[in-house]
Amino acid sequence: xxxxxxxxxxxYRREDSIAYAGRLYDHLSAHFGAExxxxxxxxxxxxxxxxxxxxxxxxxxDVVIALIGPGWLKASNASGRRLDQADDFVCHELxxxxxxxxxxxxxxxGGATMPDARELPAAxxxxxxRQAHALDDKRFQFDxxxxxxSIERRPSxxxxxxxxxxAERLRRWRHYxxxxxxxxxxxxxxxxxxxxxxxxxxxxxxxxxxGDMVASVPVSERIVIVSFDEKSEARLGKFxxxxxxxHARVIDRLVDAGAQVIVFDVxxxxxxxxxxxxxxxxxxxxxxxxxxxxxVNQLLDQEPAAIPGLARAVSAWGLLCVGGRLGYASIAPxxxxxxxxxxxxGPTPVERISARIGALGALAVGGTxxxxxxxxxxLTLVSAAGRTIWRGPLKPVRTSVEDSGQAxxxxxxxxxxxxxxxxxxxxxxxxxWRQPPRRYDYEQISAPAATLAxxxxxxxxxxxxxxxxxxxxxxxxRGAGGEFRHGVELHAxxxxxxxxxxxxxxxxxxxxxxxxxxxxxxxxxxxxxxxAMRALWRRLLLVxxxxxxxxxxxLIYVQxxxxxxxxxxxxxxxxxxxxxxxxxxxxxxxxxx
Numbered sequence: 001x002x003x004x005x006x007x008x009x010x011x012y013r014r015e016d017s018i019a020y021a022g023r024l025y026d027h028l029s030a031h032f033g034a035e036x037x038x039x040x041x042x043x044x045x046x047x048x049x050x051x052x053x054x055x056x057x058x059x060x061x062d063v064v065i066a067l068i069g070p071g072w073l074k075a076s077n078a079s080g081r082r083l084d085q086a087d088d089f090v091c092h093e094l095x096x097x098x099x100x101x102x103x104x105x106x107x108x109x110g111g112a113t114m115p116d117a118r119e120l121p122a123a124x125x126x127x128x129x130r131q132a133h134a135l136d137d138k139r140f141q142f143d144x145x146x147x148x149x150s151i152e153r154r155p156s157x158x159x160x161x162x163x164x165x166x167a168e169r170l171r172r173w174r175h176y177x178x179x180x181x182x183x184x185x186x187x188x189x190x191x192x193x194x195x196x197x198x199x200x201x202x203x204x205x206x207x208x209x210x211g212d213m214v215a216s217v218p219v220s221e222r223i224v225i226v227s228f229d230e231k232s233e234a235r236l237g238k239f240x241x242x243x244x245x246x247h248a249r250v251i252d253r254l255v256d257a258g259a260q261v262i263v264f265d266v267x268x269x270x271x272x273x274x275x276x277x278x279x280x281x282x283x284x285x286x287x288x289x290x291x292x293x294x295x296v297n298q299l300l301d302q303e304p305a306a307i308p309g310l311a312r313a314v315s316a317w318g319l320l321c322v323g324g325r326l327g328y329a330s331i332a333p334x335x336x337x338x339x340x341x342x343x344x345x346g347p348t349p350v351e352r353i354s355a356r357i358g359a360l361g362a363l364a365v366g367g368t369x370x371x372x373x374x375x376x377x378x379l380t381l382v383s384a385a386g387r388t389i390w391r392g393p394l395k396p397v398r399t400s401v402e403d404s405g406q407a408x409x410x411x412x413x414x415x416x417x418x419x420x421x422x423x424x425x426x427x428x429x430x431x432x433w434r435q436p437p438r439r440y441d442y443e444q445i446s447a448p449a450a451t452l453a454x455x456x457x458x459x460x461x462x463x464x465x466x467x468x469x470x471x472x473x474x475x476x477x478r479g480a481g482g483e484f485r486h487g488v489e490l491h492a493x494x495x496x497x498x499x500x501x502x503x504x505x506x507x508x509x510x511x512x513x514x515x516x517x518x519x520x521x522x523x524x525x526x527x528x529x530x531x532a533m534r535a536l537w538r539r540l541l542l543v544x545x546x547x548x549x550x551x552x553x554x555l556i557y558v559q560x561x562x563x564x565x566x567x568x569x570x571x572x573x574x575x576x577x578x579x580x581x582x583x584x585x586x587x588x589x590x591x592x593x
Contacts, residue, residue, distance in 0.1 A: 017069035022387040227467025228442035241272035248281035258458030265465030295320030298412035321411035323474030361494030523576035
């Protein structure tokens with residue numbers, strides 16, 4: 001959290017911009033600290049007087065953000081326009097902010113424009129004279145960073161860059177414009193090539209390796225794993241459909257202990273005489289307020305392959321695929337978007353979406369809506385309360401081909417033509433998931449003599465999966481070494497990432513290019529800064545600069561989850577250093593004696 005951070009009040013109209021408000025609250029809380037940001041949902045206790053709380057919070061804040069969407073001005077009910085009504089909280093909040101002289105920032109979302117003063121009630125008409133700030137969906141992170149800088153009253157990056165370009169030492173680059181253009185073009189070529197070949201994430205992921213050695217990801221107390229192993233098979237026989245009665249008993253006992261969400265990292269395709277008992281236990285759990293989520297391995301005629309009645313009985317069903325690898329990183333699909341076949345004059349791609357399937361981890365944390373943008377480039381995971389849980393790119397599903405020519409698909413729910421939203425997983429230390437109180441053996445819960453204290457699992461997300469040696473396990477990298485983790489443990493890591501707001505993502509392409517340009521400038525400047533410096537000292541300085549850059553990228557990853565593609569940046573730095581050195585040597589040799 002920034003030192004001396006501003007206290008911020010978010011004013012919004014629920015029917016107009018609640019999703020934007022939740023998303024903005026998450027980002028501002030992550031930057032300034034949750035205690036510095038007020039939003040009415042979840043921060044007004046039962047029985048409190050709304051007006052009293054709102055007045056108190058506005059009085060205590062430094063900045064009031066007026067979130068204005070397309071329907072903000074004309075929102076109405078049976079009594080007419082909301083802004084003109086005495087009990088309109090939005091009008092009350094803004095009028096109080098103006099009366100108290102608070103810094104009031106209109107933030108435009110969804111393509112909204114600023115209202116004219118003549119369209120506003122007299123009490124808030126001065127709002128029209130306040131400079132607005134737009135948040136564009138296509139450049140949300142960039143606009144959000146600019147808003148945060150404005151709240152903190154920091155100079156813009158553009159002003160800082162202009163001041164830097166006017167510095168005396170950078171004027172030397174005018175003599176080497178050809179080299180600068182060559183380096184810039186090469187940087188752009190690298191971006192396109194690496195993105196095409198899918199190498200970006202492979203290289204970025206090694207920053208994760210260094211980051212995991214520096215600091216481990218925080219772990220939520222809400223997550224519990226229940227794993228069955230050889231002890232369970234010794235009592236119950238080989239794992240399979242004959243365990244349905246035991247699963248029903250486990251559900252009842254977990255619900256008695258207060259479990260909020262029960263997730264089976266197991267699919268139920270083959271029928272068994274005890275299926276009725278399992279379905280009845282699921283129904284009892286839902287009646288008592290607990291959710292039961294199961295995995296599905298494949299679709300048959302666009303329906304989940306599962307025992308009769310299961311898909312309707314459970315709270316949700318979803319992907320149980322996990323454990324893919326890309327370089328150092330472990331990846332997992334959070335959702336898949338499937339399409340109906342396109343006719344020559346068929347509907348738009350968004351209208352052709354036939355199914356949106358969430359992964360177990362996404363469903364476990366309350367992800368109820370999978371929103372896709374018109375260009376099918378991004379997917380947003382939204383909770384029932386309108387809070388953004390995760391947002392990331394949608395990519396075409398790529399199926400690998402074996403030497404025999406057969407397509408290999410380790411996740412039957414993903415097919416060619418689908419689009420998938422994948423997340424890089426920050427792994428918690430393995431002992432976190434294998435030691436009490438976050439680990440229970442299946443026998444501790446299902447055995448006849450097993451007992452769980454009432455409330456022992458209150459509010460917990462319980463993931464049930466395979467813990468047998470050599471079964472459902474995946475080799476992962478963490479720090480400098482490697483280890484095997486079971487699928488249920490990787491699902492726990494995904495749930496933990498979503499609960500903790502850990503979203504590992506690459507640097508925005510524009511910022512990627514700017515960073516490469518900055519490193520190219522730095523490399524050339526370092527080469528020309530001390531032309532008479534001894535070669536050994538210059539090389540030591542070069543190494544020191546590179547180590548400082550790597551340390552900075554690791555720190556940014558640990559703190560903000562942003563991955564720099566160091567290959568681009570270091571390549572631009574070294575190439576510029578070498579090229580400017582060559583040009584300098586050529587120019588010196590060409591001078592008359």
